[in-house]
Amino acid sequence: MEKLPKIGIPVIIIAILLIILIAKSAITIESGQAGVLYRTFDNGVVTDEPPLGEGFHVVAPWNKVFVYEVRQQELFEKLRVLSSNGLEIQIDASVWYQPVVSDLGNLHQTLGENYLQRVIQPAIRSAARSVVGRYTPEQLYSSKRDAIQDEIFEETKKILTKQYVQLNEILVRDVTLPTTIKEAIERKLRQEQESLEYEFRLVTASKEAEKVIIEAQGKAESNRILSASLTDKILQDKGIDATLKLSESPNTKVIVIGAGDSGLPLILGDN
Structure with a gap:
C-alpha cells in the first residue's frame, strides 16, 4: 500500500476542519421561527438588529443562535381562584400568545426561552384572581362569563405590555362551581x-x-x-210590520177579529 504524500495529510486535516466549521456555521431557521444571534466575543445577545428570519444562514462558528417559535401558540390553563364571597372557582381557559418578533433579542436577554413560565402564566393567574374576586358564583355561572373573559384579557395584557410578549386572546372555556353551590343556583x-x-x-x-x-x-x-229609544208608537209600528209580513205567508190563514190591548190586529190561523 502506497503511503500518502506528506503534503496530503495536512490537506485532509484542513478539509475535515473546514467541513466541521461549515457544519457548525450553517444555521437553518424553519417556517414560523426566528433566531436570536449571540456573539461570543462581541457583547453577547444582539438586540439592535432584526432577528434571523426563515431560511439558511451562515454565522461564525464561535457564535450561537437561539431559535424561537414566533407563530401564535396556545396555552391551556386550569385556574383555581376565589369569588367575592370566598368560594373556590375553577376556570378553564385557553390563552393565545406569541413573542414580539422585533423584540426577540430583548426577550431572550431579559426572560430567556422559558418566558412562558416566567411571565405569561403568572400574569394570567394574577389577573384571574383579581377579576373573579369581584363577582359572586351566581354571576360567574350565569351572566358574567363574557365579562370576566374580557376583563382577564385586558388585565393580563397590561402586565405583559413591557415583557416583549403579544397576547392575542383569552377564551374562558368553562367555569366550575362547587356542586352544592351549582345546585342551589340552578334551583333558584x-x-x-x-x-x-x-x-x-x-x-x-x-x-x-x-x-x-x-x-x-x-x-x-x-x-x-x-x-x-223604544216608544209606544215605535213598538206599534214594528208590530204592524211584523203582522203584515206574517199575513203574507202562504201557510197562514188570517182572520181579523178586532184589536188587541196594544191596538194591533188579532190574527188567528193555522198551518
Whole structure:
C-alpha cells in the first residue's frame, strides 16, 4: 500500500476542519421561527438588529443562535381562584400568545426561552384572581362569563405590555362551581322562571277578565240606549210590520177579529 504524500495529510486535516466549521456555521431557521444571534466575543445577545428570519444562514462558528417559535401558540390553563364571597372557582381557559418578533433579542436577554413560565402564566393567574374576586358564583355561572373573559384579557395584557410578549386572546372555556353551590343556583333559577310564568298567567287572566267586563258593560249600555229609544208608537209600528209580513205567508190563514190591548190586529190561523 502506497503511503500518502506528506503534503496530503495536512490537506485532509484542513478539509475535515473546514467541513466541521461549515457544519457548525450553517444555521437553518424553519417556517414560523426566528433566531436570536449571540456573539461570543462581541457583547453577547444582539438586540439592535432584526432577528434571523426563515431560511439558511451562515454565522461564525464561535457564535450561537437561539431559535424561537414566533407563530401564535396556545396555552391551556386550569385556574383555581376565589369569588367575592370566598368560594373556590375553577376556570378553564385557553390563552393565545406569541413573542414580539422585533423584540426577540430583548426577550431572550431579559426572560430567556422559558418566558412562558416566567411571565405569561403568572400574569394570567394574577389577573384571574383579581377579576373573579369581584363577582359572586351566581354571576360567574350565569351572566358574567363574557365579562370576566374580557376583563382577564385586558388585565393580563397590561402586565405583559413591557415583557416583549403579544397576547392575542383569552377564551374562558368553562367555569366550575362547587356542586352544592351549582345546585342551589340552578334551583333558584328554576324558581325564578316558575315565578315569571305564574305572573304571566295572572296578567293574562286579568286582561281576559277586563275584556269580558268591558264587553258586558258595552252590551248593557247598548240595551239601555235601545230601551230608552223604544216608544209606544215605535213598538206599534214594528208590530204592524211584523203582522203584515206574517199575513203574507202562504201557510197562514188570517182572520181579523178586532184589536188587541196594544191596538194591533188579532190574527188567528193555522198551518
